[in-house]
Amino acid sequence: MPRTKPLSTVPANWCEASQRLVSAAGTRHYTDRPYTCWRCKVACVFTAADQRYTYEVKKASIDQDRLLCRPCWQRRNAILLALGECQARWNAQRTSLRQDPAFLSTWLALLDEKDQYIPYRRDTAKKSMLCKLLNPPLHAPPPPD
Numbered sequence: 849m850p851r852t853k854p855l856s857t858v859p860a861n862w863c864e865a866s867q868r869l870v871s872a873a874g875t876r877h878y879t880d881r882p883y884t885c886w887r888c889k890v891a892c893v894f895t896a897a898d899q900r901y902t903y904e905v906k907k908a909s910i911d912q913d914r915l916l917c918r919p920c921w922q923r924r925n926a927i928l929l930a931l932g933e934c935q936a937r938w939n940a941q942r943t944s945l946r947q948d949p950a951f952l953s954t955w956l957a958l959l960d961e962k963d964q965y966i967p968y969r970r971d972t973a974k975k976s977m978l979c980k981l982l983n984p985p986l987h988a989p990p991p992p993d
């Protein structure tokens with residue numbers, strides 16, 4: 849991909865946390881930053897214009913970098929949205945959803961897929977809870993009379 853022109857930064861447009869960052873203080877220009885998508889390994893460029901939009905309009909922290917290409921980023925966002933819906937349903941109807949294998953396995957699959965897109969904050973505890981609900985121990989104690 850051809851390089852685009854560097855763009856001047858306007859630090860007054862950054863979020864407050866970015867303005868306080870010593871490492872960002874000398875940043876006068878945005879220049880294209882090539883990177884490799886963490887998930888699908890495609891070569892990408894975080895362009896100067898994208899950076900200006902990300903840091904000055906969306907007010908992301910200036911030290912935030914890109915990890916994913918656009919399609920992977922969009923899939924990541926869809927997964928996070930669906931996980932939020934699972935959590936909200938679970939909070940509202942936990943008792944009935946404990947007995948709902950379709951719901952439990954969908955939620956578990958989303959958590960597994962999320963780990964392919966986000967290299968941190970794995971929900972290990974939630975996954976093991978879902979696995980237990982989906983596969984109760986074979987030798988469970990008999991129910992009390």
Ligand SMILES: [Zn+2]
Nearest residue numbers: 885888917920
């Ligand atoms: Zn990708």
